[in-house]
Amino acid sequence: MSFFEEIHRHLGVLRDVVGEVDAGALPTTVAEARDADVMRVIRESTRVIEALASLRIAASGVLAARSRREQGHDGAAAGEGHRSAVSLVQEIAGTTRTEAAKQVRLGESLLDGANLLGGARAPSADDEADAADAVDAGDDAGTGTASRVREPWHASLGRAQLAGTLSAAQHHAILHGLGDPPAPGDDAVDAEFAEAWSLAASQLTEEAAHRTVEELAAAARTIRDRLDPVGAEQRFAARFDGRSFRMWKDTRGVSHGHLIFDDESAAFLRSVFDSALRPRRGGPRFVADDEKAAAAELRDDPRTNTQLEFDLLLDILRAGVLADAKAVHGTRQAGVRIVVTDHAWQTSHDGTPAVAHLEDGLAALPAWVAAQRACDGGTRTVWVDGAGEPLRLGREQRLFSAGQRLTLALRDGGCRWRGCDRPASMCEAHHIDPYSEGGRTDTDRGILLCRFHHMHLHHHRWRITREGHGDFVLHPPPGKGAPIVLTPRLALTYAWADIPPPLPRFRTSPGAAARRTRPAGRAAIPRREPLHRESARDRRAHDRS
Known part of the structure; x- marks a missing residue:
């Protein structure tokens, strides 16, 4: 079935459910439908939207390729009076700059995966805005003749989106979460990393049907950090170095504050607020009578959650520590557990x-x-x-x-x-x-x-x-x-990957270990088949938290 035939099929289902109505009558028409038909409308509409989104993303990638910096004022975006393809897509689509940049990045990855960018891609203005999403699709070398273009590691993501297996949001979550594989400069190691990232992309694509976008993004980051612990340390250090706090007054004399957290500090403060406000946030229920009374008092407090968080933060700053932590935190005092x-x-x-x-x-x-x-x-x-x-x-x-x-x-x-x-x-x-x-x-x-x-x-x-x-x-x-x-x-599937006995694919390749560089990627990616069950003595390991 062709692209537009598929769209027409979904539109036909929508027409059967909704009927021929004016746009202004849509809310009333859908409100009169059964629950099953309402969900059917959402499902079929999503299919149409995703199909058209793929078309728009592909066009955005082409527009970006025709708007590269080296093309100067002859580029497509410059010809329309825009500095970059992102700016032009933003104007055409009437969306935010962030959303337009995402469309352009995904569009470039689709072209790159189809080997339509013509080898190594030159940096664009969009790459400078988000260098982590720049993709190098370099040539295989050493043949002495015309070298073939190696398929980029993310090619399977583009194919899955075009086939309707991945939504644009899922594609972006995996692509952005994994980031680009490291390139130490050794051709053999670079190839191993690219293969590992390609395998990770394929595995996450298989998981997409029954995982949320947020879970795919979190898993992608976990895989990236496990395969590249050196890069994980560098990213942690960069976020730690970027921590800051500043205060200022606006023209009305109202004081404002702006915080940028490092990873550990953010986790600690989030734990403080979650522990203090869990009765209002649907946390675990309290059992003891005194805890139930404290929880009821907190739920009846007229302050908003943000006001309570502010007052709690000021209490901590004034006292250094809470005088009666149990009265606020219940059975679990705030803290950060690292596993x-x-x-x-x-x-x-x-x-x-x-x-x-x-x-x-x-x-x-x-x-x-x-x-x-x-x-x-x-x-x-x-x-x-x-x-x-x-x-x-x-x-x-x-x-x-x-x-x-x-x-x-x-x-x-x-x-x-x-x-x-x-x-x-x-x-x-x-x-x-x-x-x-x-x-x-x-x-x-x-x-x-x-x-x-x-x-x-x-x-x-x-x-x-x-x-x-x-x-x-x-x-x-x-x-x-x-x-x-x-x-x-x-x-968590990947977090426990180094618990012995490891599967062979979990072991770092000898060549990479001998070079004392970042571990080879393929060795560290677990497949989704169940782990082989050994005896308790063979498979147990310590976990410290």
Whole structure:
């Protein structure tokens, strides 16, 4: 089926649902439709929008290629009185500059993937605005004849978008999250990195059908940082060097402030606010009577959340520490947990770059940050296998202990309900086997759910099952659809990649190790097939957090 035939097919479905109406009557017409038809309208409209978006993106890439700096005033954009293709696309599309720049970058990647940029792409004004998205599609060398153009690592993303497998937003999330592979200058190492990035792009494309855009972006960043720990340290250092605070008064005499955080400081302050305001943000429910009273008082407070955050920040600044932390934070005081595998811990101590991650948000940090924080924060060891599955289970009791919740946080990363992004600190531990029916309070029979989805599960008769240490499966109420496999957060799939025993593809290639350069990419990318199950003794490893 041709491009426009496909669009007409979707338009036909929309016409059957909505009918021939004026644009002004659309809200009324859709409001009278059944729920199923409303969702059908959204689904079919999205297909049309994505198809046309691909066409517009391709045209934006062509416009950028015809507006390069070396073309001067003869370029397409300059001929229309614009400095760059981004400016021209912004005017034509009536969109923001950020959105126009994204269209141009994706358009250039489509042309690059189709080898229509004619080899190495010269820097453009748009590249200078976002150097991380510039792509080098250089030639293979050493043939002595006309060299063929190597397919760029992101070519599969462009093909997937044009085929309708990836949306433009998913394409951009993966492309931007992975960034460009490092290029140390050694042809063999450069080729290994390019191959690794290409494999990562293909794997993330396969995941796109059942992952949110945000989760794809987070997983892409996790893969990038695992494959390139040197670059991860450099990015961490750049954000740390960029931290700043300034105050000023406007013309009305109102004082303003502007903060730019480094990674660790942002995580700490976010933890403070989340802990203090979790009763108002749908966090875990309070159990003790005094906690319930404090939570009710906070919910009834007339101040907005932003006003409460401001007052709390000023309290911290005035006092240095809160006089009564439990009154504000409840059962969990604010703090930052950094998770690092034993392998990364030892590697960092040997002076080789390695990566840790935050428990909430899964953002990557250099492993030495965990070692630094261990000096005044201490460590806690959790035994898990290569999929983050706990190997030491807690004793039976009615409620999950703090240690068990930590283990669940390391395994689940947050709410496991499909598409939910709530972090572990905002979740409750759910017994998949009801405690009242003899269920055990063990970590292999528990799962993290945010308060909303936990209540939704109980109130609407959903249930979660699990066979042994297999996947958690969410079962809808009768007649509401098929069971759903609750896959772990995609970033965690890669975060546990160095837990022994490693699959062969996890091992750094000898050549790259001998050169003492950044690790070869292909060796570190895990595939999505299930990890081979070994005995507990063979597969367990320390995780310090």
